Structure formats: structure tokens, C-alpha cells
Amino acid sequence: MFARAASALLALALVPAPALAAKVIVVNGDPPGVGFNDPTPATPIGGNPGMTVGQQALNVFQAAADVWGSRLVSVQPILVISFFTPLPCDATSGVLGAAGANWYFANIDPATGGKPLASDTWYPAALAEKITRQDIVADPADPFEVFSLFNSELGKPGCLQSRAWYYGLDNNQPANGIDLLAVVLHEFGHGLGFSVGPTNSNRGERALGFPSVWESQMLDTTTGKRWIDMTDAERAASARNNLNLVWAGRKASNVVPSTLDFGLVVNVLEPAAVDPGEAFPAAFGPPVGPGSLRAPVVSPDDGGGVSPLDGCEPFAPDGSIVGSIVLMDRGTCGFTTKVKNAQDAGAVAAIIANNAPGIVLMAGTDLSVVIPSVSVMQEFGAALRAALADGTVLANLRKNTRVRAGTVFNFPRLYAPTAFAGGSSVSHWDTSATPNMLMEPFITPNLTSSVKNPDDLSWSLLRDIGW
Numbered sequence: 422m423f424a425r426a427a428s429a430l431l432a433l434a435l436v437p438a439p440a441l442a443a444k445v446i447v448v449n450g451d452p453p454g455v456g457f458n459d460p461t462p463a464t465p466i467g468g469n470p471g472m473t474v475g476q477q478a479l480n481v482f483q484a485a486a487d488v489w490g491s492r493l494v495s496v497q498p499i500l501v502i503s504f505f506t507p508l509p510c511d512a513t514s515g516v517l518g519a520a521g522a523n524w525y526f527a528n529i530d531p532a533t534g535g536k537p538l539a540s541d542t543w544y545p546a547a548l549a550e551k552i553t554r555q556d557i558v559a560d561p562a563d564p565f566e567v568f569s570l571f572n573s574e575l576g577k578p579g580c581l582q583s584r585a586w587y588y589g590l591d592n593n594q595p596a597n598g599i600d601l602l603a604v605v606l607h608e609f610g611h612g613l614g615f616s617v618g619p620t621n622s623n624r625g626e627r628a629l630g631f632p633s634v635w636e637s638q639m640l641d642t643t644t645g646k647r648w649i650d651m652t653d654a655e656r657a658a659s660a661r662n663n664l665n666l667v668w669a670g671r672k673a674s675n676v677v678p679s680t681l682d683f684g685l686v687v688n689v690l691e692p693a694a695v696d697p698g699e700a701f702p703a704a705f706g707p708p709v710g711p712g713s714l715r716a717p718v719v720s721p722d723d724g725g726g727v728s729p730l731d732g733c734e735p736f737a738p739d740g741s742i743v744g745s746i747v748l749m750d751r752g753t754c755g756f757t758t759k760v761k762n763a764q765d766a767g768a769v770a771a772i773i774a775n776n777a778p779g780i781v782l783m784a785g786t787d788l789s790v791v792i793p794s795v796s797v798m799q800e801f802g803a804a805l806r807a808a809l810a811d812g813t814v815l816a817n818l819r820k821n822t823r824v825r826a827g828t829v830f831n832f833p834r835l836y837a838p839t840a841f842a843g844g845s846s847v848s849h850w851d852t853s854a855t856p857n858m859l860m861e862p863f864i865t866p867n868l869t870s871s872v873k874n875p876d877d878l879s880w881s882l883l884r885d886i887g888w
């Protein structure tokens with residue numbers, strides 16, 4: 422994800438037009454035979470009537486453009502140059518797409534009927550044109566407000582070869598399909614302004630010394646400072662302050678209760694000295710129910726393998742686990758294997774402690790899992806083990822009706838893992854948001870085509886920056 426920072430430009434006056442839904446125009450940047458011009462015959466699928474792969478791709482992009490266009494208001498058309506091109510990829514993981522504002526503008530005077538931009542502040546091109554109500558041309562040969570790239574190699578040998586783009590418009594992709602519509606909606610979101618912009622979030626440095634329009638709404642909940650008030654070093658540290666960097670904009674915060682589920686918490690009842698731990702639901706098995714699941718926590722020895730605490734081997738069927746919440750470490754085997762081993766020994770729930778910093782979300786499918794399971798952070802797992810070493814631990818696993826998943830102080834978290842991830846850190850929602858949001862850094866299977874609450878938070882963030 423990269424974008425140019427243009428230097429400040431002077432404005433052109435234009436005749437104002439009435440406020441309308443924005444027109445988002447997809448510009449096909451592909452050469453003959455590739456991507457949008459791929460002539461390979463295709464069968465209509467999922468509401469997409471295209472008869473070639475290229476036509477189906479164009480239809481998906483236009484659908485994404487229409488979703489965003491119907492939500493945003495601007496008298497200026499938004500030109501999105503789009504390409505299918507090889508992006509970094511291997512057999513099991515890869516970059517699906519990348520996008521950004523094609524230009525950032527600062528200090529543009531408004532046209533008639535327009536409004537001024539905050540001074541000395543970078544705005545993504547489409548938003549700058551919306552607010553100032555004019556076409557801002559930095560380079561007549563490159564008039565696009567948004568650029569976007571999509572991986573042309575997906576599904577080919579060596580690039581996520583077991584997967585394929587799904588061209589339907591109904592979010593109904595098969596298990597191996599990647600919903601192109603969701604990916605395009607996500608990438609267009611970046612291009613329209615879901616990005617910290619020209620501020621370098623790795624080093625905290627600003628382009629030409631100006632903050633981006635994001636910085637006044639980015640709050641570090643550890644220091645209580647906003648990015649706009651930080652030094653470069655403080656911003657770089659905040660970009661790595663896992664779970665403690667939030668979007669403090671009012672519009673996004675207002676729709677948190679209607680959009681995000683309650684968070685999960687492990688409350689330790691005995692011993693009282695252990696603080697509660699945030700918990701993250703597994704993708705398999707039943708959800709944690711509405712009531713409290715109260716039980717002793719145990720950490721039984723599984724008798725073998727790489728570690729006796731990893732739950733990868735079946736537990737002895739001696740009845741000692743029956744009715745308990747089983748604590749296991751992440752690693753060595755799949756999450757469903759661990760939870761199934763606990764279930765088979767009579768556990769009522771399972772807690773998997775991460776073996777690395779940050780959050781792990783437990784993926785997997787196993788319809789025979791009938792007990793709820795959650796992951797917790799490494800530190801909390803260590804606190805539980807320390808308490809177990811001293812004696813009995815009694816806990817309840819429940820929804821936290823005071824905290825929405827993926828928020829602090831009701832502000833949604835931005836993705837800020839301890840190990841900075843270029844292209845992912847800062848300019849996404851944190852993965853702890855539940856249900857999964859469109860603008861999380863990794864695609865998830867159950868996204869809708871809505872960018873608005875109560876399905877999604879991305880439109881509300883864009884409203885916070887002036888859309």
C-alpha cells in the first residue's frame with residue numbers, strides 16, 4: 422500500500438453542482454488479454470451476468486464502485502484506475518490487492534460553495550475534491566483520485582494455487598473462493614481515505630512536515646495522546662502499541678454499539694488477585710452463551726509430544742477434567758485438535774493461550790466441536806498458570822456487556838501489532854473487532870457488501886474525516 426504525497430497546489434474554480442451521491446468511475450488500466458480484458462469464456466455466477474472473465478471482473482468493480490458511490494456525497498467524479506498485476510504471493514499466502522489515494526492535497530482554497538480544508542493537513546484526493554468542491558488537477562496525464570492493484574496470479578501455480586477469485590455479486594463464494602467484491606470494496610476504501618495517508622507509520626514521519634487528516638482522531642490509550650500531538654518517535658511507538666491505538670472519531674464511535682458484538686472476558690473469581698483477561702472467540706464450535714460459564718480452570722498434562730501443555734495429545738480419560746475449563750498453549754497442532762481433546766475428556770470450555778505477543782484468532786472447522794473455546798493473550802495465559810501453580814482457579818467465561826469486541830473506551834481499535842507490518846499496520850481495524858469488519862487487514866469469509874453500520878464501520882470512519 423503506497424501513495425504519493427503531492428505538494429500543495431492552487432485551486433481551480435468550478436461551477437458548483439448540487440450535492441449528489443458520488444460517481445465512482447472504474448478506469449480499466451489493463452493491457453489487452455489481461456485482467457479486465459481477459460477473453461476467457463465464463464459462466465454467469467452469483468448475479469454477475471458477464472460472459473468472459475474480464476467482463477465479470479469489470480462488473481464486480483462497478484458493483485463495488487456503486488456501493489461506495491451510493492454512500493459518499495461529492496459533486497466531483499472519483500476516477501479509480503485499476504489493474505490486475507502480479508503481487509507478492511506464495512502457495513499458501515499472498516497479497517490480494519493494494520490501493521491508495523493517487524494524490525494527497527493540502528492547502529487548497531475552496532471553490533464557490535466548497536469548504537476549506539484544515540490548514541497544513543494532507544487529504545486524500547477524492548476527499549479534498551469533495552470538500553473544496555472542485556477538480557484538483559496535479560498532473561493532467563494522471564487525473565485519477567484512486568489507484569488500485571489486484572493480484573493477477575491468484576490461483577496459478579505458486580500463488581494461492583488452491584484458491585480462486587469469486588466473481589459473484591452475492592458474497593456467496595465457495596470454500597476455496599476469494600470474494601473479489603469484498604476485496605475491491607476494501608481496496609477502494611483505502612483509496613477513498615481509509616489510510617493514515619502520507620504519514621509514514623513505521624517511522625512516524627510526516628510528508629513535508631504536515632499531518633494527515635487522520636492524525637487528529639488517532640488516540641493512543643496508553644499515553645492519552647493523539648497522533649497529531651506526537652513526535653515522530655512517539656508515533657512510531659504508538660504504531661506498535663498493540664491493542665492500544667484507537668480511532669477516536671465520534672461518528673465511528675457512535676455506531677460501535679450497533680455494529681460490534683459484546684467482547685468476551687475470562688473473569689477470575691478465585692484467586693481474586695488475577696485481573697480479567699480479554700478473550701477472542703474461535704471460528705468453530707458454539708459461541709459463548711449469554712449467561713456466565715463458571716467452572717474451575719485446569720491445565721492438565723497431555724502426556725507427550727512437543728509439550729505436555731499444548732493439548733495436542735488426548736488427555737487421560739480419568740474424569741479429572743470433567744466439568745472444567747481446560748487451559749492449553751497454542752502451537753504444534755491445530756486449534757480444533759486441542760479443543761476436541763478437551764471436549765473428549767469432559768471439559769465444558771477451552772482456553773488457548775497465545776505463544777507469541779498479540780492476539781491469535783482461532784481458525785478451523787470441526788462440526789464435532791460442541792464446547793465453546795476462546796484464545797487469550799500470552800500474558801493472561803501466564804497469569805492463569807501462575808495462579809494454578811499456587812492452587813485452585815475458578816473463573817467464568819462470559820460476554821462483557823460493558824465492552825464491545827475490538828474497542829477501548831468504546832473507540833474501535835486500529836491494527837497496531839508489536840511487530841510492525843508494512844502495508845497492514847495502522848491503516849486497518851484491529852482483528853479483535855467482532856463480527857469481522859471489511860477493513861481488517863486479513864480477508865474473512867463472512868463479509869457483506871455493506872460498508873455502513875450496522876454491518877460495518879468503514880463508512881463511519883470516512884465520515885469522521887469529512888466525507
Ligand SMILES: [Ca+2]
Pocket residue numbers: 497498550555556557564566
Ligand atoms: Ca478530479
Ligand SMILES: [Ca+2]
Pocket residue numbers: 723724725726727728729730731732733734
Ligand atoms: Ca502435548
Ligand SMILES: [Ca+2]
Pocket residue numbers: 851852853854855856857858861
Ligand atoms: Ca475480527
Ligand SMILES: [Zn+2]
Pocket residue numbers: 607611849861862
Ligand atoms: Zn487493506
